[in-house]
Amino acid sequence: MTAFKRTWPQRLAALGLLGALLLSACSVGEGSDDESSESVEQKLVVGADEDGYTTEGAEADVGQYPLNVNIFESLVRMDENYEIEPSLATKWEFVAPNTWRFELREGVEFHDGTPFDAEAVKYSFDRVAKTGGGTPGFEKGGTKVVDDYTVEITPQFDNRRLLEQLVHPSYSIIAPDSNPGEEPIGTGPFSLVEYKRQQRIVVERYDGYWGEPAQLEEITFSFLPDPNARRLALEAGEVDLVLDVAREAIPDLESKGFLIAESQPGAYSAMYLNISGQKGYTILQDSNVRHAIGYAIDRETLIGGIFEGLATDEQTMVPSRLLGESGASEVEGFTYDQAEAERLLDESGWTMGSGGVREKDGEPLRLELINGFPSASDHGAVPEYIQGQLGDVGIEVEIVKTPDTASYEERLATGEGDIWMEQGSQNDANPLFLPALLFWSVGLFGDIGYQQL
Known part of the structure; x- marks a missing residue:
């Protein structure tokens, strides 16, 4: 998450939820073991997520x-x-x-x-x-x-x-005086054939490559932001492989003979809590309310249900394998404890109202959950699950859906929202990558207030 610039509310608190697995699926063709490599066209079509490239x-x-x-x-x-x-x-x-x-x-x-x-x-x-x-x-x-x-x-x-x-x-190293937004020119094993924004990018094997030549002659990446559209394209034979398979689609794909390849946990789903104190969004400045949210969420049920076991329970956005077993075990976070969540809210003066929503000084305990980055569809039913869990302890949650990255960032720039749902990734082998990115004053996002939390 380091290649684009984003504007954030002045101060946010991170509440990690899950280290979700990224999944991909590819079809298993009939008779593939009997066909020689010479008879098979060495071209691959991949169904990818939305086109996230910057072109200018x-x-x-x-x-x-x-x-x-x-x-x-x-x-x-x-x-x-x-x-x-x-x-x-x-x-x-x-x-x-x-x-x-x-x-x-x-x-x-x-x-x-x-x-x-x-x-x-x-x-x-x-x-x-x-x-x-x-x-x-x-x-x-x-x-x-x-x-x-x-x-x-x-x-x-x-x-x-x-x-x-x-x-x-x-x-990466680009050719002098070139512009990747107009004509990407590199030294890699593949060279550009075609790029059509929001549609596809096609590359072919570069025969002048200095290293070991690529096995494939050509790869086409088709941009299909809707996970259901990617699945249908796979089933129809329009693509050979899809990235980021929707969890709910996995049993059906497996029953139809498709191979599901699971990656190691590297991506995470998390909630960021706005504690900037902006007018209209001050409730989460109370640490008791923030902690109550942490205790109110049953992660085990979330993983076994919505994530169908395809996630790990993490107390930090840093993948456990980068911390090592001993290091990861030392990170203490929130356990599911509804009674403790209710106690903390009571302690802060939020009393249960007749409609099941807590109140204080005549104001309801109502929060806005912004769903989410990179898009609302990427989070599936997780926001609704969070809404239900918080509702059980008297916190009313309104879900605001953002259809794509651009609309999420526009909303984020205003700071209007209490809870922000995000998916991010650890694309650096050092455990300090994400903390430094967010909390270090000279980090890539160091000027947006994380280091003041």
């Missing part, structure tokens, strides 16, 4: 993020054990007090024939610097060309984590 300005990122289609490459990459490996950079070293020096791979060309060199790295990172520098903290003049295949990077703050941050596709 210095933030243009078509083909990079959030859907990385392997047009571009970073200086380094990470293996399954979170170890850094060479990519466009072959060697690197830290030069005190705050500089990283990289030796670059020679003999690499961009898809348009332009040589890859230190100037390309400087162009790419200077471009990120124009929009604030991203998580690594690139700054104007901070990337220097030493020679054709050596570059030095000095971020705007002491950053020993820069190396692992460069793995992120947002910091």
Whole structure:
């Protein structure tokens, strides 16, 4: 969640709910074991979520993020054990007090024939610097060309984590003087064939790739924001594979012979509580009310019911596998305790009214739940479940649906809402990634008040 800029209410409190599993499904074709690889067309059509690319300005990122289609490459990459490996950079070293020096791979060309060199790295990172520098903290003049295949990077703050941050596709290397919003040109194993906004992006195998060539000849990513539309496209044979399968669709797909592939928990569903004190939205400044919300939610039933067991109960937005078993066990949060929730509300003077809604000084305990990011449909029945759970302790919840990311962000910019439903992801191997992103004053979202909580 680091590639776009968002405006938030001045102060929010995070109340983690679940580390939800991302799922994908692919069809199992009849007779596939008997067919030779030569007889099968090496093309793949993928049903993806909404088109989240930015197409204008210095933030243009078509083909990079959030859907990385392997047009571009970073200086380094990470293996399954979170170890850094060479990519466009072959060697690197830290030069005190705050500089990283990289030796670059020679003999690499961009898809348009332009040589890859230190100037390309400087162009790419200077471009990120124009929009604030991203998580690594690139700054104007901070990337220097030493020679054709050596570059030095000095971020705007002491950053020993820069190396692992460069793995992120947002910091890929693009061809000098090119614009990913108009014509994405990289060094990756695939090159662009076509991009039609909100419809599809098509890439083909780049035969001049410096590394091991891709097995597929062509990949088409069709943007289908509605999860039901993705499922129907899969069943109709219009796509070969779909991403982010709706939980409720899994039993039916499995019964029809489709393979469901489960990823490790990396995404999370969470509620953010607005404690900014903005007029009309001051109730959650009371810590007793916030804690009551935490105690009022039965996570076990939520996981077993709505999530059908395809989620883990997390007390933090950081995936447990990054904390380690011992570290994760030390994180204490809320357990389901309806009596404790009611006690806290009583203590704060919220008494139960005749209609089942608590009141204080003649005002009802009514909250607005904004559903949600990236869109209301992504959260399924979770908001209604939360509404019911809070209703059981006397908190009335009105659900406000936002159909897409843009409308959610427009609402978020006003700060009008008490509870904000979001899905996010940990796209960095360091456990401090999300906390630093939100709570560190010089983090990517450090100017929006998280660090003051």
